[in-house]
Structure formats: structure tokens, C-alpha cells
Amino acid sequence: MAIREAASQAAPLPEGVDPIVNDFSIVVATANGTGSQTANLAIMRAIFKMGIPVNGKNIFPSNIQGLPTWYHIRVSGDGYVARRANSEVLVAFNEATAIEDLQNLPSGGVCIYRDDLKGLPNREDVSMYPVPVVKLLKEIGAKGQFRDRYTNMLYVGVVAYLLNIDLEKVDLALDIHFKRRRKLVDMNMDVIKLCYNWAAENLTKTDPFVVEPLDKTEGKILMTGNDAAGLGTVFGGLTVCTWYPITPSTSMIDAVNAYLPRMRVDEESGKATYAVVQAEDELAAIGMVLGAGWAGARSMTATSGPGISLMSEFVGLGYFAEIPGVIWNIQRVGPSTGLPTRTGQGDIIPAYYCGHGDTKNILLLPGTIHECFQMGTTSFNLAEQFQTVVFVLSDLDLGMNTWMSEVFDYPEEPINRGKVLTAEEVEEKGFARYKDLDGDGIGYRTLPGTKSTKAAYFTRGTGRNSAAVYSERAEDWLETMDRLMRKFDTAREAVPAPIVEEMDDSSYGIISFGTTMYAIEEARDRLAAEGTKTSFMRLRALPIGQAVRDFVAKHDRVYVIEMNRDGQMHTILRDEMPEMNMKMISIAHQDGMPLTARYVVDRLNELEAQHGK
Amino acid sequence: MANRPARGPKVNAAGLSKADYNGRPTTLCKGCGHNSISSQIITTCYELSIKPWDIIKLSGIGCSSKSPAYFLGQSHGFNALHGRMPSVGTGALMANRQLLAVGVSGDGDSGSIGMGQFKHMMRRNVRMVYIVENNGVYGLTKGQFSATADEGQFLKYAGKNELPPIDLCIEAIVAGAGFVARSFSGDAKQVRTLMKAALSYNGTALLDIISPCVTFNNDESSTKSYPFGKDNELPLHDLTYVPSFEEIEAVEYEPGEMQNVDMHDGSTIQLRKLEEDYDPTDKMGALHRLQWAEQKREFITGLIYYDDKRKPLDEVEMLVDEPLATLPDEKIRPPKEKLDMIMNELL
Numbered sequence: 001m002a003i004r005e006a007a008s009q010a011a012p013l014p015e016g017v018d019p020i021v022n023d024f025s026i027v028v029a030t031a032n033g034t035g036s037q038t039a040n041l042a043i044m045r046a047i048f049k050m051g052i053p054v055n056g057k058n059i060f061p062s063n064i065q066g067l068p069t070w071y072h073i074r075v076s077g078d079g080y081v082a083r084r085a086n087s088e089v090l091v092a093f094n095e096a097t098a099i100e101d102l103q104n105l106p107s108g109g110v111c112i113y114r115d116d117l118k119g120l121p122n123r124e125d126v127s128m129y130p131v132p133v134v135k136l137l138k139e140i141g142a143k144g145q146f147r148d149r150y151t152n153m154l155y156v157g158v159v160a161y162l163l164n165i166d167l168e169k170v171d172l173a174l175d176i177h178f179k180r181r182r183k184l185v186d187m188n189m190d191v192i193k194l195c196y197n198w199a200a201e202n203l204t205k206t207d208p209f210v211v212e213p214l215d216k217t218e219g220k221i222l223m224t225g226n227d228a229a230g231l232g233t234v235f236g237g238l239t240v241c242t243w244y245p246i247t248p249s250t251s252m253i254d255a256v257n258a259y260l261p262r263m264r265v266d267e268e269s270g271k272a273t274y275a276v277v278q279a280e281d282e283l284a285a286i287g288m289v290l291g292a293g294w295a296g297a298r299s300m301t302a303t304s305g306p307g308i309s310l311m312s313e314f315v316g317l318g319y320f321a322e323i324p325g326v327i328w329n330i331q332r333v334g335p336s337t338g339l340p341t342r343t344g345q346g347d348i349i350p351a352y353y354c355g356h357g358d359t360k361n362i363l364l365l366p367g368t369i370h371e372c373f374q375m376g377t378t379s380f381n382l383a384e385q386f387q388t389v390v391f392v393l394s395d396l397d398l399g400m401n402t403w404m405s406e407v408f409d410y411p412e413e414p415i416n417r418g419k420v421l422t423a424e425e426v427e428e429k430g431f432a433r434y435k436d437l438d439g440d441g442i443g444y445r446t447l448p449g450t451k452s453t454k455a456a457y458f459t460r461g462t463g464r465n466s467a468a469v470y471s472e473r474a475e476d477w478l479e480t481m482d483r484l485m486r487k488f489d490t491a492r493e494a495v496p497a498p499i500v501e502e503m504d505d506s507s508y509g510i511i512s513f514g515t516t517m518y519a520i521e522e523a524r525d526r527l528a529a530e531g532t533k534t535s536f537m538r539l540r541a542l543p544i545g546q547a548v549r550d551f552v553a554k555h556d557r558v559y560v561i562e563m564n565r566d567g568q569m570h571t572i573l574r575d576e577m578p579e580m581n582m583k584m585i586s587i588a589h590q591d592g593m594p595l596t597a598r599y600v601v602d603r604l605n606e607l608e609a610q611h612g613k
Numbered sequence: 614m615a616n617r618p619a620r621g622p623k624v625n626a627a628g629l630s631k632a633d634y635n636g637r638p639t640t641l642c643k644g645c646g647h648n649s650i651s652s653q654i655i656t657t658c659y660e661l662s663i664k665p666w667d668i669i670k671l672s673g674i675g676c677s678s679k680s681p682a683y684f685l686g687q688s689h690g691f692n693a694l695h696g697r698m699p700s701v702g703t704g705a706l707m708a709n710r711q712l713l714a715v716g717v718s719g720d721g722d723s724g725s726i727g728m729g730q731f732k733h734m735m736r737r738n739v740r741m742v743y744i745v746e747n748n749g750v751y752g753l754t755k756g757q758f759s760a761t762a763d764e765g766q767f768l769k770y771a772g773k774n775e776l777p778p779i780d781l782c783i784e785a786i787v788a789g790a791g792f793v794a795r796s797f798s799g800d801a802k803q804v805r806t807l808m809k810a811a812l813s814y815n816g817t818a819l820l821d822i823i824s825p826c827v828t829f830n831n832d833e834s835s836t837k838s839y840p841f842g843k844d845n846e847l848p849l850h851d852l853t854y855v856p857s858f859e860e861i862e863a864v865e866y867e868p869g870e871m872q873n874v875d876m877h878d879g880s881t882i883q884l885r886k887l888e889e890d891y892d893p894t895d896k897m898g899a900l901h902r903l904q905w906a907e908q909k910r911e912f913i914t915g916l917i918y919y920d921d922k923r924k925p926l927d928e929v930e931m932l933v934d935e936p937l938a939t940l941p942d943e944k945i946r947p948p949k950e951k952l953d954m955i956m957n958e959l960l
Contacts, residue, residue: 221727221960237946239937266944269933271935272932273932274932276930280730284699288704291671291701292708293704296936317694407956410952415942422849431656447689449711449939450666453666453687454685454687455689457690458681459691471684
């Protein structure tokens with residue numbers, strides 16, 4: 001197949017129609033396992049490379065092949081990247097869902113569909129563009145496995161023509177996707193150009209949706225949160241990584257496995273400065289993390305809800321025996337298997353109190369992919385400083401979907417290994433493992449292999465005194481548990497501070513964390529446009545510090561917005577600030593999908609009507 | 614500790630006295646087999662002049678797993694969760710591959726709740742001595758059957774055991790272990806010899822030591838009792854361990870009577886065969902012999918299976934020689950150019 005030149009002109013707009021520029025959503029409906037991700041990313045990245053802000057969300061089933069999957073691309077010149085409930089532009093390439101997908105289109109929408117879909121009705125109020133898939137594939141000469149792959153590239157060409165996407169940017173997008181392997185890029189571009197030309201010759205544009213170049217993505221990257229997190233841990237000094245496969249955390253480990261060999265092989269010996277061990281289950285994964293943390297490694301595992309349940313006994317041991325370790329929880333929807341490929345924030349309470357008896361754990365709450373990267377360092381530093389298990393609670397939306405970000409800066413945060421005594425220090429000053437010498441609740445530890453006869457101590461989950469000697473005495477137990485609480489209180493001002501955006505004369509405050517921020521930011525702009533000013537605090541960690549108390553104290557009402565049924569963060573905040581608990585109102589919503597601005601606006605207005613008057 | 618007084622206690626090549634290898638006083642029952650094993654660990658480490666700080670002691674939960682507190686008080690110890698010692702050991706040895714690890718577990722800890730971790734440790738071949746203090750009974754919870762108890766056996770508390778026993782040596786061999794031994798806590802010399810050889814092994818070395826529970830399972834009808842062990846122990850060979858720093862003594866034996874096993878650190882295990890045609894390097898033969906012994910209620914002991922062809926996990930992972938735990942910051946955080954390189958690929 002010879003390289004074709006594409007038609008130079010994009011589709012002309014219909015006469016007398018006002019264009020809708022850079023403000024719409026595309027949904028691509030395909031079947032799982034057909035390789036449509038490459039095509040979808042090419043469309044999104046090409047628009048991004050035209051300088052237009054985008055966000056891509058893959059709404060996919062728990063399935064390897066065959067079940068329906070939808071890829072949502074939001075195009076927003078204003079920079080909004082939250083999910084929208086409806087898309088205007090549909091690519092209907094999956095017979096199983098096409099009829100319903102078409103029904104969901106708003107009036108005035110666009111439907112680009114395979115012309116061999118059976119029973120697809122015509123909608124007069126929608127611009128309908130049939131694509132003769134079989135004919136075009138024949139023209140390309142695609143056979144066998146290439147049929148599926150090229151079928152997806154067909155719609156890239158048609159979408160590019162109709163929406164006025166620059167083909168050079170499509171080429172650039174594929175160049176990044178295929179990591180500069182030009183042969184792959186050219187093969188795919190040939191198909192795309194052929195379809196672009198076919199569209200130019202055969203389709204008449206009847207809809208108003210177009211993209212126009214902007215300058216809003218210069219110096220920005222597109223990446224998934226799991227990729228950023230994996231990279232972050234590599235720059236955070238990860239040395240022992242253990243894992244057991246579970247969606248949606250697995251792609252974070254894929255990233256770790258991709259980056260480590262490129263960056264952490266010792267130049268002199270050619271050997272690894274890291275170990276990655278696939279465990280037999282999550283119990284073993286966290287056991288290895290704690291064994292490694294105890295012996296002095298920066299150790300980490302990644303999992304999701306069910307894995308957290310399995311790990312909880314070890315987390316309690318880590319809390320009590322005071323062993324560093326990091327758990328990334330890429331949250332999905334539970335209880336049980338729940339909705340394993342959908343997003344949520346339902347593990348806040350399970351992670352915060354993970355373990356039995358009295359336990360409280362440090363939680364980091366990234367909201368951006370840049371924070372995923374940064375928290376790769378922060379999580380290890382906190383784990384080693386506080387000698388405890390630290391959770392990082394990302395979610396499927398952040399972890400597996402593709403987000404814009406500024407280029408990541410080299411980590412400013414130095415590596416902090418915490419209070420570890422050398423053999424010389426032990427010989428000189430002696431050593432009692434759990435003694436609170438500094439009044440911050442944090443003892444000094446020694447690592448196995450420290451060459452001193454005084455360095456050893458015995459680590460256990462049973463009662464002990466401050467010299468790590470077995471004890472069932474009530475006073476020793478109380479001393480240990482009080483000190484652990486003191487340590488937790490020290491962490492309050494050491495964890496990442498919340499981000500606050502205040503408006504003068506705001507009517508009320510909003511507290512949230514993680515990916516709900518995108519819908520909330522958009523909602524606040526809409527509310528402000530309607531005359532309602534709000535202040536917003538995005539938590540980035542638990543336990544809370546003084547800033548959170550001050551924020552709540554300052555406002556008459558504070559809405560705590562989160563993606564779970566029970567209002568877990570709301571419960572924790574009310575527990576932490578009982579004197580102000582009547583001021584905090586829960587907005588908790590969980591249906592597996594990322595929050596929309598519309599939901600946030602409607603719910604806030606509804607509750608304000610009750611509480612604000 | 615280099616300059617000890619000339620007339621002080623006897624010291625080893627590391628300049629340490631035997632008392633330096635002691636732990637805290639035991640809280641196990643008087644006469645418990647586990648105490649005898651603790652003593653052999655102390656003697657072994659003293660005789661091999663191992664520096665206590667080079668050792669880590671690991672255990673799960675149960676009577677057996679309490680014992681690491683009772684030996685090597687100058688070594689770091691970690692009494693982990695029930696059945697989960699192998700994962701903790703795996704992590705610790707990934708963090709620091711220079712450590713010598715001694716794990717102590719029991720039949721409940723390894724044969725029931727920890728069977729998965731037990732088998733996966735053998736499969737991964739993590740460099741560690743894995744001692745199972747096997748008494749066929751749960752002691753701390755007062756006398757329930759464990760998974761290694763004899764089929765048809767009666768216990769006062771638990772009644773009759775209707776289920777067949779799990780043989781941990783068979784499980785280990787099947788899972789890929791290359792050093793599998795069975796011994797008897799009443800046979801101190803053999804236990805010690807096997808321990809020394811196990812510490813030289815380049816991978817996971819299983820010592821399944823029948824260690825009677827004097828309180829709950831010591832009737833002579835039980836294969837895990839002292840009376841049964843004393844009357845029925847059937848060593849497959851006489852074992853001698855010759856460390857790398859000693860010459861092998863030339864002793865005259867009939868041809869075929871002796872077998873030398875050379876270990877990767879230069880030490881040698883000499884086996885003087887008691888059972889004429891038993892070859893511990895024959896995997897199928899070892900499995901066959903174990904099954905046969907179970908059927909005939911034979912208490913065979915010795916080095917049941919040996920193979921050193923598999924690499925330990927730290928070599929599979931191709932780790933740098935120095936411990937990962939103490940690598941300097943510049944070795945664990947890549948330079949700025951590497952991040953720029955990744956960012957440029959995305960632009």
C-alpha cells in the first residue's frame with residue numbers, strides 16, 4: 001500500500017450554522033479487546049497536540065474480549081477535564097450497543113457508524129455519517145488480525161476529517177504512541193489518510209462541531225496516573241516492589257517494570273538496584289513489603305480494595321511493630337468484587353483504620369498525575385520517618401485514564417531515611433528501640449546487619465516495653481499505644497498540606513479529595529457565574545492538621561464531597577472535629593462513574609435550599 | 614571484643630563465647646523438643662563462628678515461633694504473623710542479601726495456615742534455613758491436631774484424627790526445594806550437622822525436625838513422640854559436615870559406602886551410607902522413599918534430597934552485591950537527565 005496524500009481541506013461547515021468550537025465530547029463505542037485504545041488515544045493526543053485541553057476516560061467492562069467498551073474524550077478549550085454525562089459526537093462501531101448509544105445522543109449530535117450495523121434507526125435530529133467498513137478494509141487489503149486494528153483506524157480518518165483534526169498532529173500522536181517506530185506509524189497513517197480522503201469525497205458535513213488550534217497545551221504531557229505513580233516510586237528510591245495482579249493497580253506495576261530497568265541498573269556491575277517480586281497473593285505481597293521495610297528497603301506494593309482486605313492483618317502488625325512500607329491502593333468499586341473496572345473512593349475508612357485493635361494509618365490522597373509522581377517520594381519518606389505503613393489512595397479514574405499535566409519537575413523533596421542508628425551510634429549511646437527520646441513519638445531503629453552486639457532487637461506483634469522486650473504489663477501497653485497516638489499527631493503537620501482556593505464572601509465551603517476536584521472546579525465556576533461564591537479545600541492527606549480545622553471553623557457550612565455511599569471522609573472529619581460536626585454536610589455519591597459538574601451543582605443547590613436559608 | 618582476657622571464657626574464631634549466642638530464658642514447657650533445637654542453633658552458630666549481627670531470626674506464630682527469642686539475643690529477630698514468615702523473610706532477604714536467615718516455624722504454621730507461603734518459598738528458593746519444629750499438634754491453643762498428625766491417632770482433647778498427614782518434606786521437594794532434610798530433636802548431633810550444612814546451602818534449606826510436644830502429644834503411639842522417635846529413628850546415613858576452612862579427613866571406607874556432597878561455599882557434607890542404595894541426589898527416589906516410609910510408619914532421618922542447580926531468588930533477580938537497604942541516595946534516585954529523557958518522550 002503506497003503512502004497516500006490526504007485531501008488538503010477539512011470538511012466545510014454547513015451554511016448558516018454557527019460552529020461549536022473546542023467544547024464537546026466524543027464517545028467511541030467498540031468491543032473490548034479489539035485494540036481500539038490506540039485509535040482513541042491517537043484522536044485525543046492529536047487534539048491535545050493542536051493545543052486544546054483534553055481528557056480521556058475509558059469506560060470498560062471486566063472482560064478480556066467482546067463486551068462493550070466506551071472511550072470518552074472531552075475537548076474543552078476552557079480546560080475543564082471532568083466527565084460529562086452526555087457526549088455530542090458518537091462513533092458507533094459496536095453492534096451490541098449501537099441502538100442505545102444512538103438513543104443517548106442529544107439532539108443535534110453526531111453519529112459516525114459502521115454501515116453494516118443491523119437495525120440502527122435513522123435519527124432526523126442527528127447528523128448521521130455511515131462508514132463502509134467492509135469496502136474500505138477490502139481496499140486496504142487488511143487480512144486476519146489486521147482487520148480489527150485497521151477497522152479502528154478507519155474511524156480515526158473519518159473523525160479527523162469531520163472535526164477538522166490536523167493530520168500532522170495525528171501522525172505526531174502515533175509517533176509518541178509507538179515510541180518513534182516509524183514503520184508502525186506509517187502503516188497506520190496510510191489507513192487514516194485513505195479514510196480521510198474517502199470521507200472528503202463522500203461525506204457532507206451537516207453538524208457544527210469542530211476543533212481549532214489553541215496554545216493551551218504547550219509544555220504539557222499526557223499520561224495515566226498509574227504511569228506517573230510508577231515513575232514517581234522509581235524516583236522516590238523504591239528498592240523492593242511486590243505485587244499481585246489486580247485491576248486497576250496492575251498498570252502501575254507495569255510502569256514500575258518498564259522504568260526500573262531503564263533507570264536503576266547499576267552502571268558498574270550491570271546489576272539491579274531493585275527487586276520486583278510477583279507474590280502468590282496479597283498476604284505475601286504485604287509480608288514481603290514489611291520484611292523488606294524492616295530490613296531497611298524502600299518497599300512498596302500496589303493493590304485495590306480486595307487486596308487491602310487481605311493485607312489488613314499485616315498492616316496492623318506494621319502499625320504496631322512500627323515498620324515502614326507503602327501501599328498504593330488504586331481504588332475501584334466494592335464491596336467484594338463490586339465493579340472492578342469502575343472508579344470510586346470507598347476505601348477511605350478501611351485504609352485509615354486498616355488493622356484490628358486500635359490502628360490509624362497515614363493516607364496520601366493524590367488528585368493529579370503530578371501528585372502521583374511526587375507522592376512516589378513523599379510516601380517513602382513518610383513511611384521511613386514515621387516507621388509505619390503509609391497508604392496512597394489513588395483511584396481507577398486517576399490511575400488508568402489519561403490526563404494532562406505540566407512536565408514533571410525533578411523531585412525537590414530530598415530522600416529522608418528517618419531515624420536509623422549506625423553501629424557507631426549504637427556503641428556510643430546504646431539503644432532502646434521504642435523509647436521516645438525526642439518527644440515526637442518516634443523511636444530510633446537499627447537495621448539487621450548493623451555490626452554491633454548492641455544493635456539487635458526483637459520485632460513482634462505482641463506486647464512489649466520500650467526496649468522491645470516481651471511484656472504483658474498494662475503500663476507498658478498503655479505507654480506503647482499512647483506513644484503511637486503521639487506519633488500520629490506528629491504526622492498531622494508533616495503530611496502534604498491541603499490546597500485551598502477561597503473566594504471572598506463565599507457562601508459556604510467545600511472539602512473533597514482526589515479526582516472529584518475536576519467536577520468541583522467546573523461546578524464552582526458555574527455557581528460563581530450564577531452568583532454563588534464558594535471556597536474549596538482539597539485534602540491531600542490524612543490525618544488532618546490545623547488548616548482543616550481553620551477552614552471548617554471559618555465557614556457556616558462545609559460540604560464534604562466524595563465518591564462512596566456512606567460519606568467516609570465526612571465520618572472521619574466529624575470524628576476529628578466533633579465540636580463542629582453539625583457544620584459538615586455530606587455529599588456522597590457512588591455509581592462507578594466519575595463525578596460530573598452537573599451533579600455537583602445540582603446537589604449543592606438542592607442542599608443549600610435546605611440548609612442555607 | 615577483639616582483646617579478650619587470655620584466661621576468660623573459651624571463645625570461637627569470631628572472638629565470641631558461647632554465651633554470646635544465648636537468647637532470653639525459654640518460656641516453653643520443660644522438656645519441649647523446641648528448646649533442644651534452640652540449643653543446637655546456639656551451638657551451631659558458635660561452632661561456625663558466625664557473627665550474630667550477620668544473622669536474622671524469623672518466625673511465624675505458635676510455640677515453635679516463640680523460640681527465636683530464646684537464642685541469638687544479639688541478632689535481629691522478627692516474630693511475624695501466623696503462617697507468613699516466608700514472605701517476611703523473602704522481603705528481608707531482597708532488602709539485604711548478605712544476611713544469613715534462620716526461620717523457625719511449626720507444623721501448624723507451615724503445614725496449615727502457611728502452606729501457600731511455605732511452598733512458594735521453596736519455589737522461589739530464597740536463601741534461608743527453614744526449620745519446621747514438627748510435633749503434630751497445636752500447643753498454645755491446647756492440643757488440637759495439626760495437618761502433620763498421624764491418621765487414626767487419638768488425642769485427649771481432639772479425639773480421633775480422621776485425615777491423612779501432610780509430609781512437609783514431600784511438599785518441599787515437589788515445590789522445587791533443593792535441600793530437604795528430616796531429623797529428630799532427640800538426635801542433637803544430626804540436627805547440628807544438618808544445620809551447619811543448611812547454613813552453607815545457596816537457597817532454601819528445609820529442616821523438618823520432629824520435635825515432640827511433651828504436654829499434648831508424647832504418647833508412644835504417636836510418630837511425633839519421644840518414645841517413638843528414640844525407638845524408631847532410622848538414619849539413612851551418618852552425616853559429617855566439613856566447613857570450607859577445614860581439611861577433609863581421609864578415612865578408609867568400602868567403595869560405595871561414602872558419598873561426598875560439595876557445597877557452593879567450599880564446604881562438604883560427607884554421608885556414610887546406612888541404607889545402602891539411598892542416593893539423596895535422586896529426586897524420584899527421595900519422593901518414593903518418603904512415601905514408602907509413611908506407609909510403613911518408618912521414621913527416616915538425614916539429608917533426604919539435595920540439588921544445587923537452581924539459583925536462589927537474589928541471583929534470579931540479579932541484585933547488586935551490596936544490600937539494597939543501604940544503597941546511597943544517588944543509587945536509588947536516578948539523575949535529572951533520566952527524568953528529562955522520559956518527559957521528552959511524551960512531548
